[in-house]
Amino acid sequence: MAISNVAESRPQQALDAPSEGPLRELWKSLKRDRLAMTGLVVLFLLMIAALAGKALTEWSQILDPATVRLTDKFRPPMARAAAEDLPVASRPPLGRYWLGTDELGRDVLARMLQGSFVSLSIGFIAVGISIIIGITLGGVAGFYGDLKWGPVSVDGLLMRFTDVMLCFPTFFLILTVVALLPPSIYNIMIVIGLTSWMGTARFVRAEFFSLKEQDFVVAAKALGLPERRVIFRHMMPNALAPVLVSASIGVASAILTESALSFLGFGVQPPYATWGNILSDGKDFIFDAPWLFFIPGLSILVVVLAFNLVGEGLREALDPRLRGLR
Amino acid sequence: MLAFLTRSLAQRLLLLVIISILAHSVVHLAPGEPSQVDPSNPRMKPEDIARIRAAFHLDEPLHLQYVYWMRDLFTGELKSFKDNQPVLPKIWRRFLNSLPLFLCATLIVWSLSFPTGIQAALRRGSIYDRSTTFLAYALISIPGFFLSYLVILWIVDTFNVPVIGMRTFGMESAETSYRWMDRVWHLVTPSLMSAIGGIAVLSRYVRSQMLEVIGHDYVRTARAKGVVEDQVIYSHALRNALLPFITMFGLMLPGFIGGSVIFEQIFAWPGLGRLGYEAILARDFPVILTLNFIAAVLTLAGTLLSDVLYSAVDPRIRLQ
Numbered sequence: 001m002a003i004s005n006v007a008e009s010r011p012q013q014a015l016d017a018p019s020e021g022p023l024r025e026l027w028k029s030l031k032r033d034r035l036a037m038t039g040l041v042v043l044f045l046l047m048i049a050a051l052a053g054k055a056l057t058e059w060s061q062i063l064d065p066a067t068v069r070l071t072d073k074f075r076p077p078m079a080r081a082a083a084e085d086l087p088v089a090s091r092p093p094l095g096r097y098w099l100g101t102d103e104l105g106r107d108v109l110a111r112m113l114q115g116s117f118v119s120l121s122i123g124f125i126a127v128g129i130s131i132i133i134g135i136t137l138g139g140v141a142g143f144y145g146d147l148k149w150g151p152v153s154v155d156g157l158l159m160r161f162t163d164v165m166l167c168f169p170t171f172f173l174i175l176t177v178v179a180l181l182p183p184s185i186y187n188i189m190i191v192i193g194l195t196s197w198m199g200t201a202r203f204v205r206a207e208f209f210s211l212k213e214q215d216f217v218v219a220a221k222a223l224g225l226p227e228r229r230v231i232f233r234h235m236m237p238n239a240l241a242p243v244l245v246s247a248s249i250g251v252a253s254a255i256l257t258e259s260a261l262s263f264l265g266f267g268v269q270p271p272y273a274t275w276g277n278i279l280s281d282g283k284d285f286i287f288d289a290p291w292l293f294f295i296p297g298l299s300i301l302v303v304v305l306a307f308n309l310v311g312e313g314l315r316e317a318l319d320p321r322l323r324g325l326r
Numbered sequence: 327m328l329a330f331l332t333r334s335l336a337q338r339l340l341l342l343v344i345i346s347i348l349a350h351s352v353v354h355l356a357p358g359e360p361s362q363v364d365p366s367n368p369r370m371k372p373e374d375i376a377r378i379r380a381a382f383h384l385d386e387p388l389h390l391q392y393v394y395w396m397r398d399l400f401t402g403e404l405k406s407f408k409d410n411q412p413v414l415p416k417i418w419r420r421f422l423n424s425l426p427l428f429l430c431a432t433l434i435v436w437s438l439s440f441p442t443g444i445q446a447a448l449r450r451g452s453i454y455d456r457s458t459t460f461l462a463y464a465l466i467s468i469p470g471f472f473l474s475y476l477v478i479l480w481i482v483d484t485f486n487v488p489v490i491g492m493r494t495f496g497m498e499s500a501e502t503s504y505r506w507m508d509r510v511w512h513l514v515t516p517s518l519m520s521a522i523g524g525i526a527v528l529s530r531y532v533r534s535q536m537l538e539v540i541g542h543d544y545v546r547t548a549r550a551k552g553v554v555e556d557q558v559i560y561s562h563a564l565r566n567a568l569l570p571f572i573t574m575f576g577l578m579l580p581g582f583i584g585g586s587v588i589f590e591q592i593f594a595w596p597g598l599g600r601l602g603y604e605a606i607l608a609r610d611f612p613v614i615l616t617l618n619f620i621a622a623v624l625t626l627a628g629t630l631l632s633d634v635l636y637s638a639v640d641p642r643i644r645l646q
Contacts, residue, residue, distance in 0.1 A: 164345050167625040179606045180356035259469045297472040304467035
């Protein structure tokens with residue numbers, strides 16, 4: 001009897017068991033989304049550009065973003081450098097300014113490459129901070145939410161704190177803090193990170209709440225696994241998928257916030273070049289040197305768009321209600 | 327209902343106190359003081375700085391400064407550090423300037439994003455749907471001031487629309503009707519530009535909301551009964567899809583202050599966002615704090631309003 005039962009249930013089990021991990025499945029359904037895949041390709045190219053920028057402008061100095069060539073200011077893209085007037089050290093490679101020069105004769109290509117690394121690291125570090133805070137608070141609220149401390153529960157306390165943070169007008173708060181603190185690139189990253197974790201915290205909390213009731217977690221607890229292991233090995237990997245979505249969109253909005261801060265004069269200060277401050281410097285020369293305005297502006301547009309499309313593709317791939325429709 | 331109102335009002339008051347304490351400490355603990363804004367000014371002597379600090383209670387302990395701020399705020403005695411003008415009338419004047427911009431932008435956002443989103447949902451997967459989707463993402467992804475500058479370049483040459491300030495200089499003596507036309511004319515570009523981000527976000531949201539509702543059984547039932555398709559969409563589906571937008575509406579109130587800094591700066595619009603920006607530049611703590619406080623009040627009022635409206639519209643939800 002028992003044997004026949006096992007034989008009957010085996011094919012059933014094989015059907016039910018997920019053949020692949022959640023991330024692999026996500027990737028499969030993301031591959032079908034053409035916009036998101038284009039976005040991924042753009043992001044891949046951007047990573048290469050950022051690393052190349054770091055390599056070319058800082059490690060090997062082939063392209064020096066800080067070289068001032070007053071004889072060669074406002075040269076349009078593809079212009080030849082006036083080679084005979086320049087000392088050999090400050091000549092651009094191949095004798096051309098591929099993206100033109102700015103009001104001090106600095107090579108825009110070099111500045112954009114340097115800026116790509118800085119802008120990207122602002123986005124990644126800010127989002128990293130916000131995700132660490134969000135996962136920690138959301139996870140604690142979701143897992144230890146029932147613990148009471150007098151009349152207040154842990155969950156209530158943490159979620160009220162999240163509500164408090166949501167009540168601040170975010171951009172105004174960032175502006176206030178960045179303006180009051182001494183200007184530094186790290187302050188901008190930290191402030192953007194500290195003011196954008198609320199969505200992640202709510203997602204993770206909701207995810208933990210539903211995971212806590214599920215059989216595999218109950219089983220893991222019943223087996224007597226240490227709490228640490230239940231949380232990090234069994235629950236966290238399953239709660240991370242929605243975090244990916246908000247991370248991708250978060251990087252996009254951090255890059256936009258940085259450019260808005262640059263516009264108001266509170267962005268990253270020289271000598272660092274970011275796409276935001278190249279753009280906001282370029283706006284003063286929009287008639288004389290339109291490339292100074294359009295190159296960084298369109299680059300920001302393309303990159304932020306790529307992050308948004310990837311994030312949205314992930315969201316659709318994760319949404320079980322939309323899965324059947326495609 | 328009454329019990330719900332009292333309880334949530336009490337909760338929100340408590341939140342408001344915590345928010346104001348947090349904001350107060352952030353602003354006061356950050357380096358940089360109003361007395362240090364102009365350190366290179368040779369006429370600023372140490373005695374002057376001491377007098378300024380005493381006048382603004384800057385030497386008192388932090389919690390006392392907080393009490394002073396709260397007392398002055400609620401008695402209407404709060405004065406700006408910068409020009410010693412009372413803060414509340416100052417904010418009120420700027421609020422009246424921001425109001426038409428906010429109303430126009432909101433009107434544009436809501437009246438454009440609903441038709442766009444509904445059409446996109448009904449024609450899911452069509453070229454229209456895909457192009458509006460792409461356009462919406464592009465508009466979300468473009469830096470606001472980059473797009474505004476492009477539009478300014480184009481619109482000023484083509485349509486001769488004014489893009490600076492609220493009114494034409496020297497129009498004060500013109501007839502009332504001309505003055506009004508001038509003001510409306512000035513309102514066009516700023517409100518359109520500040521609406522664009524909202525249109526992109528909201529139309530996406532309308533689309534996904536409609537898509538979700540259209541798959542429900544009651545829509546199929548309505549179709550099966552032989553109800554005209556327009557009526558199925560607009561009176562059966564749309565009415566149910568509208569519910570979450572009550573929450574959106576409540577959450578849009580605080581956008582009044584935070585969302586407008588960039589656009590008011592671009593278009594030289596003397597509104598609340600610029601007031602905040604100028605106050606930050608001048609370390610004008612009372613104005614910064616009061617603006618933050620008002621934003622928090624607006625947020626809390628918005629969520630309360632949406633809770634109440636939700637229960638009024640959706641009979642499945644009972645407030646207790």
